[in-house]
Amino acid sequence: MEQIVILSGKGGTGKTVISAALAALAPNKVMVDCDVDAADLHLLLHPQVRERREFRSGVTAVIDEKLCVKCRKCILACRFGAISDDFKVKDVSCEGCGLCGHICPYGAVRMEENLSGEWFISETRYGPFVHARLGVAQENSGKLVAKIKEAAKEIAEARSLDYMIVDGPPGIGCPVIASLSGADKALIVTEPTLSGLHDAQRVAEAAGHFKVPVCLVINKYDLNQAMTEKIGSFCKERGIPLIGRIAFDKAVVEALVAGKTVIEVPPSQAADEIMKIWQRLK
Amino acid sequence: MIISIASGKGGTGKTTVAVNLALSLDSVQFLDCDVEEPNAHLFLKPLIKDTARTCVSVPEIDHSKCTYCGECRQVCAYNAIAVLPGKEDKGGSVLVFPHLCHGCGACSMLCPQGAIREVNKEIGTIESGQAGKVLFVHGRLDVGEAMSPPLIRQVKKYTDPSRTVIIDAPPGTSCPVITAVKDSDFCVLVTEPTPFGLNDLALAVEMLRKLEIPFGVVINRCDIGDGKVEEYCGREGIRILMKIPFSREIAAAYSEGIPMVSMEALYKEKFTGLYLDICKVRDGTDSNS
Numbered sequence: 018m019e020q021i022v023i024l025s026g027k028g029g030t031g032k033t034v035i036s037a038a039l040a041a042l043a044p045n046k047v048m049v050d051c052d053v054d055a056a057d058l059h060l061l062l063h064p065q066v067r068e069r070r071e072f073r074s075g076v077t078a079v080i081d082e083k084l085c086v087k088c089r090k091c092i093l094a095c096r097f098g099a100i101s102d103d104f105k106v107k108d109v110s111c112e113g114c115g116l117c118g119h120i121c122p123y124g125a126v127r128m129e130e131n132l133s134g135e136w137f138i139s140e141t142r143y144g145p146f147v148h149a150r151l152g153v154a155q156e157n158s159g160k161l162v163a164k165i166k167e168a169a170k171e172i173a174e175a176r177s178l179d180y181m182i183v184d185g186p187p188g189i190g191c192p193v194i195a196s197l198s199g200a201d202k203a204l205i206v207t208e209p210t211l212s213g214l215h216d217a218q219r220v221a222e223a224a225g226h227f228k229v230p231v232c233l234v235i236n237k238y239d240l241n242q243a244m245t246e247k248i249g250s251f252c253k254e255r256g257i258p259l260i261g262r263i264a265f266d267k268a269v270v271e272a273l274v275a276g277k278t279v280i281e282v283p284p285s286q287a288a289d290e291i292m293k294i295w296q297r298l299k
Numbered sequence: 300m301i302i303s304i305a306s307g308k309g310g311t312g313k314t315t316v317a318v319n320l321a322l323s324l325d326s327v328q329f330l331d332c333d334v335e336e337p338n339a340h341l342f343l344k345p346l347i348k349d350t351a352r353t354c355v356s357v358p359e360i361d362h363s364k365c366t367y368c369g370e371c372r373q374v375c376a377y378n379a380i381a382v383l384p385g386k387e388d389k390g391g392s393v394l395v396f397p398h399l400c401h402g403c404g405a406c407s408m409l410c411p412q413g414a415i416r417e418v419n420k421e422i423g424t425i426e427s428g429q430a431g432k433v434l435f436v437h438g439r440l441d442v443g444e445a446m447s448p449p450l451i452r453q454v455k456k457y458t459d460p461s462r463t464v465i466i467d468a469p470p471g472t473s474c475p476v477i478t479a480v481k482d483s484d485f486c487v488l489v490t491e492p493t494p495f496g497l498n499d500l501a502l503a504v505e506m507l508r509k510l511e512i513p514f515g516v517v518i519n520r521c522d523i524g525d526g527k528v529e530e531y532c533g534r535e536g537i538r539i540l541m542k543i544p545f546s547r548e549i550a551a552a553y554s555e556g557i558p559m560v561s562m563e564a565l566y567k568e569k570f571t572g573l574y575l576d577i578c579k580v581r582d583g584t585d586s587n588s
Binding site: 273 | 470
């Protein structure tokens with residue numbers, strides 16, 4: 018089983034549109050949406066949820082007013098500024114370290130488990146799909162990513178699938194690192210802008226740091242030919258295979274608005290190019 | 300006033316709005332808090348005057364004092380410490396995993412032997428300087444580092460309350476975004492009129508309501524996609540502050556790092572207007588809010 022993760026560094030370059038197209042093109046695969054705090058792939062795959070699981074992760078401090086003598090020890094010790102002057106825990110600031118509970122002389126602090134989100138095992142017209150919804154303002158997105166990738170791997174093994182295709186999050190931090198873990202290949206989707214190039218360089222470096230081989234596609238390449246060439250020379254310098262260039266195509270947004278993959282709508286340049294990309298990627 | 304610019308979905312135009320707003324106002328400080336992928340410097344082209352490395356505290360064990368009692372492992376909520384007790388023939392050992400450490404200080408404070416001290420581990424760089432009239436600060440997370448919130452908190456320490464502060468936030472709705480937008484007086488959510496834009500806007504709205512930060516919406520590339528974002532805003536009573544049409548010229552200028560306001564005087568007026576609308580919505584003097 019080969020695990021391919023789609024990344025970009027910069028958001029909005031077309032990760033999910035390309036992931037959805039690959040869902041339509043790749044045979045025998047499980048799809049995973051690892052952009053758990055702004056998941057969108059389900060809007061195109063229209064999953065039938067088969068299993069729904071709670072994601073419990075971390076704890077938050079709660080101060081018992083009846084036991085608290087307002088000694089301020091917890092306020093002074095907390096490094097996250099999570100306890101207010103009236104001895105209330107601000108749950109968006111609390112990182113659940115538990116130090117306040119350990120040092121409170123009156124046992125007035127208890128730690129409560131967080132219900133941080135949900136994750137789902139679903140079926141789609143393109144086969145199994147594992148996705149999640151991290152609760153708004155919750156932490157530990159990296160842990161949730163690791164969890165759903167593990168579930169997808171089990172499905173891939175149980176059903177002898179050939180591919181696991183992972184729609185990754187933007188950035189280079191915790192959930193990206195979790196998405197890269199165990200991947201055989203990373204496909205970086207970028208756009209011909211200074212920001213696109215800058216961010217692709219950083220995410221390529223991150224993939225290199227975790228020893229995952231990368232290849233790259235330039236989306237909307239015709240919006241700036243000179244920048245497309247710059248990205249091309251960056252790829253050449255680093256020995257990164259440039260496996261496709263997708264033109265700006267209205268069909269992409271039309272398919273998106275219709276809730277379909279670009280492969281399912283009437284033939285378009287973008288769809289043709291993504292088909293070639295899949296041939297070079299697999 | 301502190302104005303943060305955020306969006307659930309990436310690539311909707313946060314940096315575009317943040318940069319052009321900053322360039323349309325007097326007495327502005329710009330904090331780029333998208334430390335995983337900072338981009339504002341590509342448009343503002345600041346002259347960097349100061350560069351500082353940023354650190355978090357991680358534990359270091361003094362093996363001459365450690366008795367391998369395991370208390371530190373017990374209190375660490377992040378599994379960042381492992382303790383192997385010694386056996387008759389050999390001593391124990393303590394392993395620290397700095398990438399998992401949140402720097403809470405529980406281990407060092409609670410070690411019965413006083414065998415743990417905190418040392419600095421570098422996670423990124425903060426650069427500050429000036430771009431024309433705009434005071435500029437950004438953070439750059441080191442590649443391979445997982446945790447951006449400590450660096451974002453450090454960038455926000457540069458806040459100059461005598462100026463209008465513009466914060467460019469990372470995408471999403473989890474810890475890095477919350478760290479960036481927390482304590483803002485107002486948040487501008489940038490979205491696009493597509494199913495992805497709408498889905499992620501609704502998540503971002505939920506986040507801001509939880510944080511109790513007043514907000515409004517800017518719809519970028521407003522003439523692509525469909526009308527569902529506007530319908531949603533109407534239903535939820537959310538003020539649409541500005542609509543930016545798709546234009547190949549704006550896209551081409553963006554790709555070269557050229558801000559809209561330096562293309563046409565009209566754009567500058569629009570962004571000055573955006574600021575005035577923000578003030579009205581925040582003060583509650585706007586009838587549509």
